Amino acid sequence: MATETIIWFLPLPPLLAFFLIVLFTNKNKALSHGIAVGAAGLSWLGSMLVFVRALGVEEFGKHAFESVINWLPTGETWFQIGVRIDPLGAAVLFFVAWTIFMIFIYSIGYHNFGQPEGDHDRKGLPPHGATVTDAHGHKHTVPSVEPMYSRFFAFLGLFAFGMYTLVVSNNLLTLFVGWEIMGLCSYLLIGFWYGKPSARNAAIKAFMTTRIGDVFMLLGIAFLYSATGTLTFSEIFTEEMLHHLASISTPILGLSGAGLIGLLLFIGTVGKSAQWPLHVWLPDAMEGPTPVSAMIHAATMVSAGVYAVIRMFPLISLDPATMSIVAFIGAFTALFAATIAVAQNDIKRVLAYSTISQLGYMIAALGIGAYVAAAFHLITHAFFKALLFLGSGSVIHGMEHGVLHTGNHHVDPQDMFNMGGLRKKMPITFWTFLIGGFALSGFPVITAGFWSKDEILADAFAHGHWAVFITLAVAAFLTAFYTMRQITLTFLGEPRTEEARHAQETPWTMTLPLVVLAFFAVTYGWVGIPEHFPLLGGLVPNWFHEFVGSTLAEHPEAAPFSIWPLLTSLAVALGGLFFGWLVYRNVKSPAEDKLQIPVLKNKWYFDEAYDFLFVKPAYWIAEKFTYLFMDRAVIDGILHVVARFSLFLGHAFRNYFDKPVVNELIGDGTGNLVKASGRGLRFIQTGRVQYYMVVSMVLLVIFAVLYYFLIV
Amino acid sequence: MIPLTYYLVLSAILFTMGALGVLIRRNALVIFMSVELMLNAANLAFVAFARQYNAFSGQLFVFFVMTVAAAEVAVGLALIVAIFRVKHNIDVDQMSSLKG
């Protein structure tokens, strides 16, 4: 099959799976996950095929796979849509296919497939466990299967469709369609356990917050289309078109047309990738099932936001002002979220803030023009962050097992202070989590995170972006610190609770994805080792830089090697890890934790601030101003006057005009009129065939006469 | 020689009579006959025009129409017989169970 054809078909299997499950196999759990995993596997297979073929193409950047079709005729020309896989697309496709496939498999185990139905599980709430009696007559509480198991896989399928659509798109319109489908799925999946009020609120918060970004993005797309008449990447990124865009001037902030469009599109990313100041939804989104957190809120959807900026880089980079904004927001978010992560006790929330921080890294990298480094970090991060989330899900799962065993439901299985010593109970989870954590911290040489983070720092250093360099270095230190804190609290030392003592390793469907992702969390870094790195440089060619860099018209220069950023990144990674271990090896409870500073614990009071700044005023305006003042006082006042007058008029009309004229001639309003005429005309239909002919003929004659007098 | 107009007027009269018959008569058989009258009005017009143009095509057309008319009658009579078996009546006014 032609590669382009395969690309066209990539998004379809998950969509088909969605429909099949919703329409037909909803009741059959095994069939549902079979279809979903099969579909994900099919797309994965196709993606790998495309990726391998892409590797085989000489100068792939210039000969990307692209296929367009005429979609809608717009007057003389056609609006075209199509698919395109260029080096950047191929690299992204690679990690998207892997993570999605792994997470599909993981979900089978996570939702306790094969376990009995719960005693009193209800739809919309997480399963509570089931009681089984074994051969000796002992009663055990075991995990119970998710009540809405099939529905979960259907949503995952729809989500995967959105992500694949976004990646293979060659234009902003279908990219945006995929983007919005993912937004919808994110909403549905965060609120998957809609029985919990917190999940409902989180879903709404996520949807509303990202929507703010999307509106701006749509504005940007509309502006772009009106300025250029096209939304296809390859047509926008031509020299003349970019020049034309850069030469438009706009009234806003003195930005050029390109800058303004870039900024608007970037705001879409700020919402989608949870950058400050629209970051508030992502931590709350942890209410969703863990595979959702891993897939949507670590590996794919939030990455899609960064991907969109990378995609639009040639446009955004035209205006230095926009680039400064991007760099500032990225660097600030990276540091700011890292500080919050330090003080969180919920295992998933630490990772959520870590994700925000790491996405900030990529955005900052883009803001300083480090195109390849941003893409590189995007991919390595997707692997190790998906790994960490799945690992945390595995931990929670193991802890829940302990909770079911002891029956003490007051123990929060997500609180790290309730854990400890899990390395012995859950060895596979421990080792893979350790790999993921080290990758996130940038543990030197072995892990992928080191190479990608180092490249960003090197780029910032080489181009003299000191503020960004220092901010990111501090953030990197904090990252290593909170990661080690997490690992120490969770896995090292001795179990701090009875539940942790009874935690259990999870089934293979959950550990297999962990192992696969751990593999990539280590090895993916080796494809991007800088050429002049001491000892290792040049052993393996810097394939990633060559490959992804060729996406741009001008091949970006790799940053010249310097020892300082390397030393910095070694120092912050190892230092952070060491201090993290040192501080937390003996901490037993939150009270002993010195870093439970209120401002960090409360996430810099952003939720409260937004509540105070936006939510409360909105309520106040709605209640006091709009309702009491505007509605009741002003408008009602006017209305009362008008009403009295119209009442008077109305009476007059009613008595002297309506009753005799309107009521008898026309009826009550248009709706009734239509219905009445429907009914009226219906009675003409007497069922007598000759009557029909007569009516037709009479009307024909009337028409003929009218025609004769009016027209001839 | 009789002018063309005469034929045409006669044909129009036949057509109108046929149409009125279809509209007014209640017996299905009579309605059929009226339809035949309308078809034959057309036939007359064809023949008259063919003569005026001195062309055969119009006269040939008449044969087609007659064949079709025969086929129509066959189907129509079959329908009437089928209905007569159930209702013992071929008054088209009685056939108004489908309405509204």
Add this chain to the structure above:
Amino acid sequence: MTPSDLLSILPLLVLVVWACALLLVDLWLKRKGVTAFLAALGLALTAGLALAQAGEETTAFGGMVALDGFASFLNVLFPLSGLLGIAVAYGYLKRMNIERGEYYSLLLFSTAGMMLMAHAADLVVVFLALEFLSLPLYVLAAFARPRLDSEEAGLKYFLLGAFASAFVIYGIALIYGATGTTSLSGIVAAIEAGSLGTSGLLLTIGAALFLVGFGFKVAAVPFHMWTPDVYHGAPTPVTAFMAVGAKAAGFAALLRVFVTAFPALDADLTPVVWVLAALTMFVGNVVAIAQTNIKRMLAYSSIAHAGYILMAFVAFGNPATRADAVASALFYLVTYALTSYGAWAAVIALEKQDPSAGSGQAASGLEINDFAGLGRRRPALAAAMTVFMLSLTGMPPTLGLVGKFYLFRTVIEAGQVWLAVIGVLTSLISAYYYLRVVVVMYMREGAPETTREPWLDFTWAVSALATVILSFLPMALFAWASAAGVMGF
């Protein structure tokens, strides 16, 4: 008659021969499933042959028959609609105890008539094709004998059909009188020669009578009143086949004749067609609101859709938009065919023989209220029905939207803005009764009894999928329709 003449109508010939053979073979076949299969095979073969002819442009039989993009487009559409007509009928006939082999032969004959209509380049052939496709349909409408409603439908259809044929033939006679020829190209030549004189009036009257006759056939208001009764009484698969095939064939003839032969009558006839289209859209949609029976509702809906297609005709005399008009009308026909077959299949799935009633009584399960609770009982079927209702209304993400979009655009480009406005307003009205079905299916409690038959399920499932998928990828179909919009001679 030369071999090349025969070759140019090969699909049609194959189908006719096949239908005759089937009629004979059926006598020895005990299992009617075999007959159905053979009939389907014949139609598939025909469709394949017609597809192979795509792109050919020729005339045959001394210019009486044309093979061009228009003909080959419709010659694929008709056998396919016949195939669906068999798919929805097979289980139904069994269930209703009217399984007789003639159904399939008659359907094949009628399909052949429709295909001949698509080829017609001469008014004589138009008339012959009209009778060829109608006569089997009269019989099919009465096929559920001795059920009285079916027989009544058959007789009504027959009487109206014969009446309309008389108008058509008289119209043709007058056109012949005015121009001295019945071939479409000859008529154009005669008009262009400008030697008509007083015969010009004769021509206009002839064309008007022709329009009246076909107005009956395509159920344009005010010649529409037979439609609900006949659609209601006829066995539902026949109704589906009539609603799609017969209507499409009627429009094929109208398109062919008006666009190729009568552009000169533009000034005289455009206002007439304008009024016809507007009235048809309005009356069809408004009366549909008051219906409680789903078959009657869909019948009025089919009238309304005839109105939309008529809109495309208003611009038949404008050379700039002519090709677009034909293309968008054909595109809309396909849209309507697909959606309406699906909707009828859903109706058939709910229809059942009323055990309490006597042999003369109608089937039950045909009220709109009988769809209550379908969303729970048969989620897939209800979802498909929702797709069809959305498509008939013209809402995304369905093919109906795309079809309406092209149609309205053509109408506006032709300068008929007000007609387009009426079209949009009436489709808003139509949302009321289409969406009511959706509301009933999902929001009302009920326990509808439905039938599961593989071919029936196949029909609605495929129609629903195609309706959605084609709405995203309409370009191939539109390109093909555009190619068919340029008529061969």
